[in-house]
Amino acid sequence: MNGEEGNVAPRSSARPRYAALIVAAGRGHRSGLGLPKQYAQIGGMAVLRRTLLAFQEADEIDVIRCVIHPDDRALYDEAVAGLSGIGEPIAGGATRQISVRLGLEALSDEHPDIVLIHDAARAFVSRELITRMAAATDEENGAVPTLALSDSLKHVENDAVVGTIDRSTCRAVQTPQTFPFQAILDAHRAAAERDDLTDDAAVAEAAGLHVRSVEGDERNIKLTTSEDFARAAAHLAPAREYRAGQGFDVHAFCPGDHVFLCGVKIDHDMALEGHSDADVGLHALTDAIYGAIGEGDIGQHFPPSDPQWKGADSEIFLKDAVERVAARGGAIVNVDVTLICEAPKVGPHREAISERLSEMLGIARHRINVKATTSEKLGFTGRREGIAALAAVSVALPGDDNA
């Protein structure tokens, strides 16, 4: 119905102007991080920056302003560097309630119709939630995101439980809390003498404003303690899965004066027979890596029938396996190699072998273990007919193939 037909004043068809007020003037004492938590890095980005990006992506938001502590200007500038469309920061006060009021006063110049008041510390606010909250608010109704409680609720006095609260009528409340701008500014002005109102819905309630309850988002946590930060960081870390692989190889002795064991030349009264340099340790290790990533074995990639591998340095084979791990975005976590022979004695060369493996694998020395054993003069190794090697490897790969 329009004014001509119904004698009712026509409503403006212009869409409301939305402002986001991000309160970031707290000290974050409970986080114990040593700097105000909104400037701490999480997943390689400052908390405040992550929060602002969510509001920047929301189409309905026309104005974004932050309330900050005056001491934090340098931290703020660093956190918002390169972000466009963020207005000048507003100086906050000693409590959240004061910071919000000061922010609203400063926002008056922007003439918003609706304001979304949000904790900088809720960095996982989604664009969907912002849209939901904006849509639930009009000139008569504010709105808050709420979550049903899954724990029972008790009244506690001096460590004693004195009563049970009916949780069916209770909700946990998040931000952004959204209000008609002038009404919430007036409500904050009216409550300026109070210091017990922990959220803006409480300020609105005190002024008799109607506030709607809208479904919140479990992910929209307020980063408060160091445990919150640890959980959030783990959540942001790329998923990893761990794979194990094993390898085994044997080479027979032949006439000669040295052997290669894991890339180290060791003088001996025999050599090892093979198509390549017969480095039994590297062959077992290479197979273990192929095994961990499900890429067959060394013979498939470097067939002994192929003349180009005659006398080849076995580092080539190991490098191929290592590169295949890297190509999948993976990393070798640790390797464990066992060399089985009566001679040569491996002990004196163990350190050099570990160093060489560290170099070839590109992993720290402490991730490498080299063991040696005899077979108590039993079997072919005991009869000094050759050397056997075992290897075990663990590899971290991105994602989870089973997901």
Ligand SMILES: Nc1ccn([C@@H]2O[C@H](COP(=O)(O)OP(=O)(O)OP(=O)(O)O)[C@@H](O)[C@H]2O)c(=O)n1
């Ligand atoms: N004087 C204050 C206090 C809080 N906040 C902001 O209000 C949000 C919610 O507050 P809270 O999580 O309690 O943050 P802090 O007050 O910083 O935390 P703490 O109580 O651990 O010091 C935060 O984004 C915080 O920066 C604010 O702008 N001004």
Ligand SMILES: C[C@](O)(CO)[C@H](O)COP(=O)(O)O
């Ligand atoms: C605004 C708020 O995040 C809603 O849950 C909460 O009330 C802030 O409380 P705090 O005392 O500042 O942590």
